[in-house]
Amino acid sequence: xxxxxxxxxxxxxxxxxxxxxxxxxxxxxxxxxxxxxxxxxxxxxxxxxxxxxxxxxxxxxxxxxxxxxxxxxxxxxxxxxxxxxxxxxxxxxxxxxxxxxxxxxxxxxxxxxxxxxxxxxxxxxxxxxxxxxxxxxxxxxxxxxxxxxxxxxxxxxxxxxxxxxxxxxxxxxxxxxxxxxxxxxxxxxxxxxxxxxxxxxxxxxxxxxxxxxxxxxxxxxxxxxxxxxxxxxxxxxxxxxxxxxxxxxxxxxxxxxxxxxxxxxxxxxxxxxxxxxxxxxxxxxxxxxxxxxxxxxxxxxxxxxxxxxxxxxxxxxx
Ligand code: BGC
Numbered sequence: 001x002x003x004x005x006x007x008x009x010x011x012x013x014x015x016x017x018x019x020x021x022x023x024x025x026x027x028x029x030x031x032x033x034x035x036x037x038x039x040x041x042x043x044x045x046x047x048x049x050x051x052x053x054x055x056x057x058x059x060x061x062x063x064x065x066x067x068x069x070x071x072x073x074x075x076x077x078x079x080x081x082x083x084x085x086x087x088x089x090x091x092x093x094x095x096x097x098x099x100x101x102x103x104x105x106x107x108x109x110x111x112x113x114x115x116x117x118x119x120x121x122x123x124x125x126x127x128x129x130x131x132x133x134x135x136x137x138x139x140x141x142x143x144x145x146x147x148x149x150x151x152x153x154x155x156x157x158x159x160x161x162x163x164x165x166x167x168x169x170x171x172x173x174x175x176x177x178x179x180x181x182x183x184x185x186x187x188x189x190x191x192x193x194x195x196x197x198x199x200x201x202x203x204x205x206x207x208x209x210x211x212x213x214x215x216x217x218x219x220x221x222x223x224x225x226x227x228x229x230x231x232x233x234x235x236x237x238x239x240x241x242x243x244x245x246x247x248x249x250x251x252x253x254x255x256x257x258x259x260x261x262x263x264x265x266x267x268x269x270x271x272x273x274x275x276x277x278x279x280x281x282x283x284x285x286x287x288x289x290x291x292x293x294x295x296x297x298x299x300x301x302x303x304x305x306x307x308x309x310x311x312x313x314x315x316x317x318x
Contacts, residue, residue, distance in 0.1 A: 004054065005069045005314030006047055007113055007306075008032070010088050010140030014306065015050040017058055017065075018314035022124035024307055028054050032089075040094045047096075048103030067107035069313035070096065071116035073141060075159040078110045078316075084159070087176025087184070088141050109316040113137070115152055115161070116312030117265050117302070118145025123315055125263075125303040132259040135302065136163065136249070137309075139266035141176075142184035145312075146257070164188075168248045183252075186245040189221045189267055196224045196238045207232035225271045239275060247283040254297045255289050265302035277301060 002025075006015040012031050016024040028050055036042040051068050055061060074086030081097025097108040111119070118127070118135035127133040131150045137143045144163030146153040154160045164184035165177045172181030185191055197216045200208045207227040212218035224242075227235030250262055269276070281299050290296065302308055 002060065002065050003069065003314035003318060004051060004065045004067075005071070005116070005310040005312065005316075006050060007071045007116065007309030007313055008043070008047075008073055008089075009113070009309075010034070010073060013046055013050060014310055015047075015054050016307070016310040016314065017054055017060070018311055020318075022120070022311050022315070024310060026054060026058050027310070028057075034089055039090045040096075040099060043094070044096060044099030045103055048100050051104060051106075062104065062106045065106070067109050067317050068100070068104075069109045069111065069116070069316035070100075071111050071113040071309045071313035072096070073113045073143070075162065076110045076112060078158055081108060081110065083110065087165075107317075109313075111313060111316045112143065112145070112154075112159075113309050113313075114143025114164075115145040115154060116310075116316065117143070117304075117308040118147055118263075118312065119152060119315055120304055120308035120310070120312030121263050121265065121302050122147045124311060125308060126300050127261060127263055130260040132257070133261045133263055134161075134163070134253050134257060134259045135263040135265055135308075136187075136253070137266035138187055138246075138264065138268035139189055141190075142188045142249075142266075144253070146259075148257070148259075163249065163253060166249060166252050168245055168252070183245070183249040187242070187249055191245075192221050192224055192238070192242050192268065193219050195241055196235070199234050199238050203234040206234040208235055221268050221271075225275055228275055229272070240279075243276070243279045243283060246280055247287070250280065250284045250299060251287055254284070258290055259297055260295070262297055262299045263302050264299065265304075265308055267306075269301050270305070273301075 003018045014029040016027040083094040083096040121127045142164030146161040169181035175182035211223045
């Protein structure tokens with residue numbers, strides 16, 4: 001038995017054929033054109049075409065998979081097949097299941113991308129040995145997925161758990177969700193890049209400039225971590241601010257739920273432990289309200305990298 005999962009990211013669509021043990025046995029990806037004038041139809045066509053290609057190239061047909069699982073970067077309504085909204089894509093009440101099935105007649109399951117990543121990590125990754133975990137994805141946006149007593153918590157309407165939109169800086173910068181000061185605005189890769197660019201402008205000698213070939217638009221999260229590794233003071237200052245805000249979000253989650261584990265996923269989580277995990281643990285554990293209780297929530301890095309979302313989407317109905 002095979003499953004097929006697709007992860008819709010801010011920059012690309014990644015699909016994978018997944019076996020029952022949660023191993024991706026074939027994969028395919030394409031970039032996403034977020035500016036496409038007819039985004040709804042375009043997206044459904046791209047997703048269906050990825051599915052067809054992946055099946056064809058592996059000598060499979062729609063009869064060999066029970067459904068196509070799709071992880072979307074925003075709230076969705078699996079019951080009615082709707083991709084409701086995305087802070088970072090032009091999506092409002094998209095009838096994703098119907099549009100997809102116009103291209104390919106097969107059941108479609110929808111899930112939030114971070115919830116899918118949480119499911120993937122819980123079944124076959126960093127969450128395997130726990131029964132309560134919260135996954136935080138640090139990518140284009142910030143998403144969270146909550147597993148409680150072995151079950152995904154998605155609220156009364158399936159739209160939870162949007163931890164990226166907890167307010168960590170009241171009155172702060174505007175978020176794609178319409179509020180101000182959300183965790184996502186500061187803890188996403190885009191937030192890190194924005195903070196780095198702001199600080200570089202005050203330090204023309206920063207290593208960040210040479211790593212970015214002198215152009216602000218070339219700054220990436222990876223560059224910020226590299227410059228900090230080389231002890232560039234501006235990059236270190238940016239990371240210090242970044243870890244601080246990340247710690248605020250982790251503390252909100254820990255104080256609210258006290259899960260056994262908080263798992264960090266998404267592109268940023270690929271940074272070295274010395275620059276990300278260790279300072280984050282230090283800043284978070286000491287301020288946890290349950291610091292005198294045992295056991296304590298541990299913070300770890302995701303194990304499946306970018307694959308968690310694909311695997312979780314594939315397992316949405318399994
Ligand atoms: C959305 C979440 C999503 C996250 C990562 C956020 O902006 O609100 O639903 O999980 O981005 O894509």
